[in-house]
Amino acid sequence: MSSHLLVSSNSSRHATLLLLCSGGFCWLRTLSGKPHISGSLISESYRLLQLPENKSISPEQVKVSYLRLAKLYHPDSGSPTADAALFTRVVEAYRCVVAHCSEARSRDRMPDEDEDKDPAAGVAPQHRHYLSYEGVGSGTPSQRERQYRHFRADRAAEQVLDYRQREQERAAASEGALVERDMRRRSRNIKITQAVERLVEDLIQESMARGDFRNLSGAGKPLNKFQHNPYSDPMTHNLNRILMDNGYQPPWVLTQRDIRETADRIRRDLLDGRAGLGETLGPMERLRWEELCAHAEEELAKLNKKVDNYNLIVPMLQMQMVHFNLAREVRRAEEVAGCRRLEQRQKRKEERKRVNAAHVAAKSADAKRGLVSWMQSWLK
Secondary structure, three states, X not given: OEEXXXXXXXXXXXXXXXXXXXXXXXXXXXXXXXXXOOHHHHHHHHHHOOOOOOOOOOHHXXXXXXXXXXXXXXXXXXXXXXXXXXXXXXXXXXXXXXXXXXXXXXXXXXXXXXXXXXXXXXXOOHHHHHHOHHHOOOOOHHHHHHHHHHHHHHHHHHHHHXXXXXXXXXXXXXXXXXXHHHHHHHHHHHHHHHHHHHHHHHHHHHHHHHOXXXXXXXXXXXXXXXXXXXXXXXXXXXXXXXXXXXXXXXXXXXXXXXXXXXXXXXXXXXXXXXXHOOOOOOHHHHHHXXXXXXXXXXXXXXXXXXXXXXXXXXXXXXXXXXOOXXXXXXXXXXXXXXXXXXXXXXXXXXXXXXXXXXXHHHHHHHHHHHHHHHHHHHHO
16 A cells, blocks of 8 residues: 655745655655655665665666666566566665765765855755756856757757658658568569469470370461561551562572671681691691681672671661671681590590490400300310
8 A cells, every 4th residue: 555745845945845655665755955864764775776885886886776677677668577666666766875875975075064054055946947948058047048949949840850750761661561562462473474374384285295286277387477567567568578478588688698608608618727737737737728818818808898788788777797807717717626626536535435445345255255165165
């Protein structure tokens, strides 16, 4: 059972005492004026904060002990030991110990001044409470009031900014959750689509294996692709279809095919000639290789003229071709010839191994047959 008693007096010291009784434990606290704390209350406060009752204790130790107990007994801490009544007792004990420590330190510093000082000195009148301005500003009361108004305006602006920032963070978090949900939904739809496509492909393969598509009309004939182009006008589309049906090909297509075939032939001749000369070139081999390079240079000059004509008639700039360079083609032929020689050397090694293995197998077979024939003749 708890009880609370509030006693006020209008004496010169303006003392107000607050008596708290909770579970047989009494607290006596002064709200204004010089506090009067009993020895038993101080001892009980030190015992409750689990501190030794001596003068060498520091305010940091008192604060650490209070924070440790507050974490245990605060009703909002979520701890299984949370207790509102016990937390209230811890708070009052902390205040009592802090007041006792400060009183002891001031008494040690000024032992003689407390006896000579007027009891009413240093106690501000009650109406001065409204001129504190939270300790903001300096100067006359009117100057402090103006400074306090600016301080309150700045604090309000900071609070508004903090509130807007929290709202923006909350909105961004909700938007991020929506984006993540859309991504999950999109990925689920993609997975479903892929699963359906795989299922359809499996069914098509099974039907083809059973031969269900063998009796279809038009089997073995080419598909009629590119029947309609939505990006071309109907007249151009019909003209192109008529030309394609009659086997007509544009001149630039024929020129491009001739250029590619000629380039492939020149590269093949260079490659065959370089591969046939060996890895190291002697005087005769070098002379023959120079003749092959001179002939290839003449062929490339003619081919580059075809490339110039092709670039003039090709309809799109991205399809134009560059000139062929003899040095680049010779370097490519030498690299490919080296790779080909390595492949041929590997093939010869494998062939020798195969021949040796066949020879050894034939020898072993002959030996077995000779042994069998000798044993048969010996048994006869």
